[in-house]
Amino acid sequence: MSETQYNFGMIGLGTMGCNLVLNMSDKNFTVAGYDKDPAKVDALNNLAGSRPLKAFSDISTFTNSLSTPRVIMLLVPAGPIVDAVIKELRPLLTAEDVIIDCGNSHFIDTQLRIDNLSKEGLHFMGIGVSGGETGARFGPSIMPGGDKAAYQRIAPMLDAISAKVEGVPCTAYMGTGAAGHYVKMVHNGIEYALMQLISEAYHLLKHAGRSNKELHDIFTRWNKGVLRSFLMEITAAIFEQPDESGAEMLIDKIKDTAHQKGTGAWMSQDAMKIPAPIAAIDAAVSQRILSSLKEERVAAAGSISGATAKDMPARFEESALENALHAAFIITYAQGLAMLQKASDSYKYGVNIATVSTIWRGGCIIRAGLLEGITEVFDKDPGLTNLMLDPAQKNTLESLLPAMRSIVQSGIGAAIPLPSFSSCIHYYDSYHSAWLPANLVQAQRDFFGAHTYERTDKPGTFHTNWNETIQ
Numbered sequence: 001m002s003e004t005q006y007n008f009g010m011i012g013l014g015t016m017g018c019n020l021v022l023n024m025s026d027k028n029f030t031v032a033g034y035d036k037d038p039a040k041v042d043a044l045n046n047l048a049g050s051r052p053l054k055a056f057s058d059i060s061t062f063t064n065s066l067s068t069p070r071v072i073m074l075l076v077p078a079g080p081i082v083d084a085v086i087k088e089l090r091p092l093l094t095a096e097d098v099i100i101d102c103g104n105s106h107f108i109d110t111q112l113r114i115d116n117l118s119k120e121g122l123h124f125m126g127i128g129v130s131g132g133e134t135g136a137r138f139g140p141s142i143m144p145g146g147d148k149a150a151y152q153r154i155a156p157m158l159d160a161i162s163a164k165v166e167g168v169p170c171t172a173y174m175g176t177g178a179a180g181h182y183v184k185m186v187h188n189g190i191e192y193a194l195m196q197l198i199s200e201a202y203h204l205l206k207h208a209g210r211s212n213k214e215l216h217d218i219f220t221r222w223n224k225g226v227l228r229s230f231l232m233e234i235t236a237a238i239f240e241q242p243d244e245s246g247a248e249m250l251i252d253k254i255k256d257t258a259h260q261k262g263t264g265a266w267m268s269q270d271a272m273k274i275p276a277p278i279a280a281i282d283a284a285v286s287q288r289i290l291s292s293l294k295e296e297r298v299a300a301a302g303s304i305s306g307a308t309a310k311d312m313p314a315r316f317e318e319s320a321l322e323n324a325l326h327a328a329f330i331i332t333y334a335q336g337l338a339m340l341q342k343a344s345d346s347y348k349y350g351v352n353i354a355t356v357s358t359i360w361r362g363g364c365i366i367r368a369g370l371l372e373g374i375t376e377v378f379d380k381d382p383g384l385t386n387l388m389l390d391p392a393q394k395n396t397l398e399s400l401l402p403a404m405r406s407i408v409q410s411g412i413g414a415a416i417p418l419p420s421f422s423s424c425i426h427y428y429d430s431y432h433s434a435w436l437p438a439n440l441v442q443a444q445r446d447f448f449g450a451h452t453y454e455r456t457d458k459p460g461t462f463h464t465n466w467n468e469t470i471q
């Protein structure tokens with residue numbers, strides 16, 4: 001093959017980049033790869049065999065091997081490395097070339113890169129790719145955003161390499177600007193909350209004495225019902241994984257401090273800015289941070305007297321826990337999608353929520369049977385403000401809420417922290433409250449800061465000289 005014929009370029013030949021290249025090549029796209037690390041270049045060239053793909057360790061040979069206008073994908077760590085790669089690429093590119101960032105970049109960085117590169121006639125697109133290593137190799141969910149014309153040039157390739165659900169590709173245009181990375185951030189925030197909810201259920205079950213074998217059986221059974229999802233499936237599998245010795249289970253050897261790369265926290269930060277209430281997601285982010293305070297927790301556990309979880313049995317029905325998880329999953333998707341709609345309106349992305357839930361049905365980490373019903377809801381009523389308002393979802397939640405309340409009560413009674421479950425209930429109850437005690441907050445603000453308040457009996461803005469005897 002001549003060195004000017006490759007349809008696509010990939011920079012970053014780590015596991016994700018390499019797998020995506022092989023996936024593209026399976027679908028008959030010709031791909032050139034580039035990586036600074038010669039070992040990665042050699043590894044891909046060894047895997048290439050007779051495939052029309054080639055990896056280079058010289059960046060200008062790489063860019064010269066691509067058909068023009070070029071389409072170059074990046075799978076490098078988010079942050080300054082993306083800018084460093086762009087800086088290196090810039091002098092080698094010509095107008096109309098497209099750079100596609102497939103990493104988990106912050107949407108604000110993506111928007112800046114779009115603006116800067118557009119001044120030189122270059123297109124920059126932010127694309128969310130979900131599904132981990134296996135997804136990248138055999139079909140991820142892909143969330144592209146940015147210039148529509150540039151998107152149309154890559155759409156056939158994205159359709160071909162993405163996961164399919166009943167023949168429908170798990171990829172579609174998400175919207176303008178940084179919409180692709182924004183949608184991926186929301187995906188990850190939901191991912192954090194679902195993982196936290198499953199972990200809270202595990203905590204209750206473990207505390208109630210369920211063995212790993214029983215946990216495997218419970219999650220396997222739940223995964224056959226309404227909770228069917230990738231995260232339930234891997235959870236069931238985790239409980240039957242022995243450690244290297246074969247004598248013990250690996251889960252019991254893993255340190256209880258959760259790490260994070262930041263996408264969940266970004267969602268919480270932007271939720272505060274938009275603003276949008278996403279309590280279950282905030283709680284999940286916060287709980288990861290709290291889990292990382294291992295030394296402090298161990299010290300506190302030794303110093304606090306009184307009842308602790310191990311002294312108090314948690315009394316609950318397994319079926320109630322399944323129902324609580326079902327409700328909490330719906331409420332989590334409701335929070336994430338409501339925030340996405342609000343963000344799309346304020347950033348003018350033009351995101352279609354039905355399209356988002358359609359492409360999340362396969363390939364990605366939060367794929368779940370529940371997304372079928374959610375897609376139908378937003379297909380039918382694209383303007384729906386909140387998933388919980390859909391009549392069918394509302395009925396489902398009404399029937400599940402007593403179980404969730406009883407589960408949270410069991411947790412509180414047994415000193416087992418269930419922050420995401422509790423947040424879901426508080427969100428549900430607050431959202432359905434015609435009255436909240438925010439009048440008192442307004443009165444307090446006006447009292448100490450003359451911040452004014454509105455009244456229920458007449459229009460306008462008011463300030464009161466409250467009891468000034470208080471110093």
Ligand code: 6PG
Pocket residue numbers: 104129130131132188191259260261262263264364365
């Ligand atoms: C995906 C995942 C992935 C993410 C990891 C780790 O959709 O494939 O969301 O993009 O990087 O899940 O994320 P944390 O390190 O933040 O947990």
